[in-house]
Amino acid sequence: MIAIIDYDAGNLKSVEKALNSLGEETLITRDREEILRADKVVLPGVGAFGDAMDQLRQFGLVDVIREVADGGTPFLGICLGLQLLFESSEESPGVEGLGICKGRILRIPDQEGLKIPHMGWNSLHFDHPGRLFAGIPEEAYVYFVHSYYLNAADPEIVTASTQYSVKIHASVEQGNVFACQFHPEKSSQVGLAILQNFISL
Numbered sequence: 001m002i003a004i005i006d007y008d009a010g011n012l013k014s015v016e017k018a019l020n021s022l023g024e025e026t027l028i029t030r031d032r033e034e035i036l037r038a039d040k041v042v043l044p045g046v047g048a049f050g051d052a053m054d055q056l057r058q059f060g061l062v063d064v065i066r067e068v069a070d071g072g073t074p075f076l077g078i079c080l081g082l083q084l085l086f087e088s089s090e091e092s093p094g095v096e097g098l099g100i101c102k103g104r105i106l107r108i109p110d111q112e113g114l115k116i117p118h119m120g121w122n123s124l125h126f127d128h129p130g131r132l133f134a135g136i137p138e139e140a141y142v143y144f145v146h147s148y149y150l151n152a153a154d155p156e157i158v159t160a161s162t163q164y165s166v167k168i169h170a171s172v173e174q175g176n177v178f179a180c181q182f183h184p185e186k187s188s189q190v191g192l193a194i195l196q197n198f199i200s201l
Helices: 012-021 032-037 049-058 062-071 080-084 188-199
Strands: 002-005 026-029 040-043 075-078 103-107 118-123 141-146 148-152 158-164 166-174 177-180
Touching (some): 002 012, 002 032, 012 026, 012 188, 032 062, 040 062, 049 062, 049 080, 075 080, 080 177, 118 158, 141 188
Parallel strands (some): 002 040, 040 075, 075 177
Antiparallel strands (some): 103 148, 158 166, 166 177
């Protein structure tokens, strides 16, 4: 059973649909016990960093997420779900993130000819071997929608990056905690293969 954390932050159904298409049983929930009982946990999300942290606090999910991360259950953050795992974001000054991973979320710098938000397909460069990318070819294309990007404090946790105005840390792996800035559930067969790798952990 994969628990998908519900904190009113969008894209839950598309993640559920993708996991179901791979034969996985899923449960959209914000119930502490259900989350802690799950074999794996996913934190999706679209929207603003500060609003999302408010929602996680309101629903009593901050400590639950930290407990899952500390307990060794495979955990996957997607898009905003990646950003929330880190310490802070320029989008919401003064708001603390979950702090499970070290690093900051920064605004993508303006560059002539590039639109922000970054919406579209970009290729991945594999900085370090990552279990999510087993069997995935270098330069595979995945789908991004974001205006802010991760600058991880420890480059060793960065498994994949992409270039859009600046080098963007696109995926991280820290023990049992995995996260993608891109949307695997919207990234066609490559995305499904990434989700299958997560399922197979």
